[in-house]
Amino acid sequence: MIYRTLGRSGLEVGAIALGCEGFAGKTSGEAREMMDFAIGNGINFIDIYSSDPDLRTALGDSLRGRRSSFVIQGHLCSVWKNGQYERSRDLAETKAAFDDLLRRLGTDYVDVGMIHYIDAVDDFHAVFDGEILAYAKELRAQGRIRSVGISSHNPVVARMAVESGAVDVLMFSVNPCYDMQPPDEDVEMLWAEERYAKALHNFNAEREALYELCERENVGIDVMKVYAGGDLLKADQSPFGRAFTPVQALNYALTRPAVAAVMAGCRSVSEIECALAWCTASEEEKDYSRVLSGLEKFTWSGHCMYCGHCAPCPAGIRVADVNKYLNLARARREIPETVREHYKLLARHASDCLHCGQCEKRCPFHVPIRKEMKAASGLFGF
Numbered sequence: 001m002i003y004r005t006l007g008r009s010g011l012e013v014g015a016i017a018l019g020c021e022g023f024a025g026k027t028s029g030e031a032r033e034m035m036d037f038a039i040g041n042g043i044n045f046i047d048i049y050s051s052d053p054d055l056r057t058a059l060g061d062s063l064r065g066r067r068s069s070f071v072i073q074g075h076l077c078s079v080w081k082n083g084q085y086e087r088s089r090d091l092a093e094t095k096a097a098f099d100d101l102l103r104r105l106g107t108d109y110v111d112v113g114m115i116h117y118i119d120a121v122d123d124f125h126a127v128f129d130g131e132i133l134a135y136a137k138e139l140r141a142q143g144r145i146r147s148v149g150i151s152s153h154n155p156v157v158a159r160m161a162v163e164s165g166a167v168d169v170l171m172f173s174v175n176p177c178y179d180m181q182p183p184d185e186d187v188e189m190l191w192a193e194e195r196y197a198k199a200l201h202n203f204n205a206e207r208e209a210l211y212e213l214c215e216r217e218n219v220g221i222d223v224m225k226v227y228a229g230g231d232l233l234k235a236d237q238s239p240f241g242r243a244f245t246p247v248q249a250l251n252y253a254l255t256r257p258a259v260a261a262v263m264a265g266c267r268s269v270s271e272i273e274c275a276l277a278w279c280t281a282s283e284e285e286k287d288y289s290r291v292l293s294g295l296e297k298f299t300w301s302g303h304c305m306y307c308g309h310c311a312p313c314p315a316g317i318r319v320a321d322v323n324k325y326l327n328l329a330r331a332r333r334e335i336p337e338t339v340r341e342h343y344k345l346l347a348r349h350a351s352d353c354l355h356c357g358q359c360e361k362r363c364p365f366h367v368p369i370r371k372e373m374k375a376a377s378g379l380f381g382f
């Protein structure tokens with residue numbers, strides 16, 4: 001397992017983590033088998049949004065005796081009503097659901113208290129200016145949650161949450177399809193056919209700005225919907241008409257700025273195994289540029305995708321990393337101290353560039369790398 005720090009929460013989490021939807025309908029024994037396999041392979045992080053009482057009990061049973069070495073992201077505002085889960089903004093319901101979550105998990109705290117999804121601006125104000133955020137802060141002061149997060153599909157709302165300074169963790173939907181889509185309060189639009197009918201070019205600016213903001217503010221992102229409900233893994237269902245391997249899709253998300261972990265929705269031990277393959281995959285196996293390059297309708301051009309396809313560099317420069325810090329620095333009038341420090345820690349810097357142009361011949365997205373190396377070396381000073 002490769003462990004990463006989940007932003008300013010300080011939590012050390014495995015890059016491959018578990019969503020809980022794959023556990024739905026499992027018996028306690030089946031959930032235990034999946035958790036044993038996951039934990040045995042270094043997974044230490046799970047997202048629990050579902051308020052299904054049986055599922056929470058089964059997960060609690062499987063964590064018994066090993067809770068302290070596990071990181072739990074538990075949702076606030078997710079309640080169980082009439083045999084199904086619902087999002088709620090009612091404080092009494094939220095409190096009762098959280099108490100029940102802790103009881104069924106057999107613990108007295110969760111590591112991340114994740115306010116269940118906020119996609120609309122009005123809802124954001126209701127939560128952040130009202131009693132729900134105040135409750136989350138109260139839970140943190142009591143030590144019953146260790147950090148506060150929100151989940152969202154809308155970069156506009158997520159940005160407002162990060163800028164408020166109140167959240168340490170963001171759970172966000174990240175995959176190459178969604179990353180081309182403009183912000184919307186209606187999550188269904190992310191996958192609406194008409195959205196993919198016309199040609200699309202490059203990242204959506206709001207989404208890209210959100211990831212960069214999180215990286216600068218040290219707000220850790222954990223990812224949902226990495227396979228877009230499985231559609232990205234099937235050529236006939238993906239808008240690109242090509243299938244990603246799970247490793248390529250995971251690597252796409254894990255190379256966005258600020259992303260620490262992906263909560264993979266695994267329904268079986270073999271699906272967990274597929275996700276874990278990312279940890280030992282070769283650079284070639286992880287290379288998602290193979291899927292995204294040469295498409296007619298969807299293009300990315302001139303902007304670094306952080307895919308790593310241009311490696312190796314004879315000067316030992318990690319081009320994707322240099323480009324990432326350059327983009328993070330460019331977005332600000334002054335270079336943020338954290339960005340400067342991260343850049344400094346690279347083994348080779350843009351000033352080491354030999355301007356040989358080998359990388360440019362390999363870049364499928366036509367990034368003017370030599371120009372970018374010059375810009376980075378000018379901006380950072382080395």
Ligand code: SF4
Pocket residue numbers: 289303304305306307308309310311319320323362363364365366367369
């Ligand atoms: S410069 Fe091109 S090949 Fe290299 S990481 Fe960026 S997009 Fe990929």
Ligand code: SF4
Pocket residue numbers: 312313314315316317319352353354355356357358359360369370373
């Ligand atoms: S142009 Fe610079 S960054 Fe690109 S391969 Fe040559 S030395 Fe490396």
